[in-house]
Amino acid sequence: MRAYRLHAASWSRIVTHRVRRPEAIADRLLSRRRPDxxxxxxxxxxxLTCNHQVDPRTGAPVDRRELLDRIIEALSIPEVDGVxxxxxxxxxxxxxxxxxxxxxxCSASGDPHVGAISGLGGSCGGVASSTIAASRFDGALLSQRWDARGPPQASQPWCVAADVAELAAHALPTILDLCITDPDGRPEFDTTWTDWIEPLHATTSALATGVGVWITVPAISGLAHLA
Structure with missing residues (x-):
């Protein structure tokens, strides 16, 4: 059995705040000391990317307390800068x-197939940039999924560009996570750098200049060709 760092009293406090004192959560967000x-x-x-909904060991939904506990353990490493x-x-x-x-x-994406915030006629389940700013989070993560053999229009890079611009209007930097869906079923790490040329070109061309954006891609073979 796992020995939890997250004590029962702390776990109970989270549940109590969720149910009985939601306003205290908003107050605590406002008082959080952010990096200089x-x-x-x-x-x-x-x-740390902590968006796991399924336990890879069992295939079952993640246990919330265990997830928090493992994040706490990882954050004990001084070199970890955030979540x-x-x-x-x-x-x-x-x-x-x-x-x-x-x-x-904050993970802002709802449906990664369309824009996370603006989307096509709605938020698509994403988190609004105004909400992220009001919570005093330090930035947002957007996901952009591509079909390895589909047209650029199917992945809506302009929609994500609008989301990035909206976040920038709130002085929020963006981590843009590019993903490729391969029709042959290859794992993303088995794709080649040539598969990423069009997604990267279309995405960077659509983004406005002068806004803080970090684009992430997997550690694929030939990555230096994309630099």
């Missing part, structure tokens, strides 16, 4: 005082 700089002094940023997670998870980590002077990037 947008990028660490060494120019490198290590962020990328859903808004509710960031709220709970803030209540536990785990995000003091650390970066909190």
């Amino acid at each position: 700089q947008s990028v660490p002094n060494d120019g490198q940023m290590v962020l 990328v997670a859903s808004a509710d998870l960031l709220e709970e980590l803030t209540l536990l005082n785990m995000l003091e002077h650390r970066f909190a990037f």
Whole structure:
């Protein structure tokens, strides 16, 4: 049985705040001490991505308390600069005082096949940039999914560009996570750098200049060709 770092009293406090004192969560978000700089002094940023909904070991839905506990354990490493997670998870980590002077990037995407915030006629389940700003999070993660053999129009890069511009209007930087769906069923890490040329070109061409955007791609073979 796992020995939890997240004690029963702390877990109970999260549940109590959710049910009986939701306003206290908003107050705690406002008082969170954010990092002094947008990028660490060494120019490198290590962020934990904590958007797992399924336990890869069992295929079952993740246990919320265990997920929080493992994040707390990882944040004990000084080199970890922050967390990328859903808004509710960031709220709970803030209540536990785990995000003091650390970066909190909110997962803004709803349906990654369309724009996360603006979308096509709606938010598509995404988190509004105004909500991210009001929560005093430090930025947002947007997902952009591509069909490896489909036309660029099917992946709506202009829709994501509008989302990036909206976040920039709130002085929020964006991590843009590019993904490829391969019709042959290849894992994303088995794609080649040539598969990424068109997605990267279309996405970067659609983005406005002068806004803070970091684009992530997997560690594929020949990645230097895309630099």
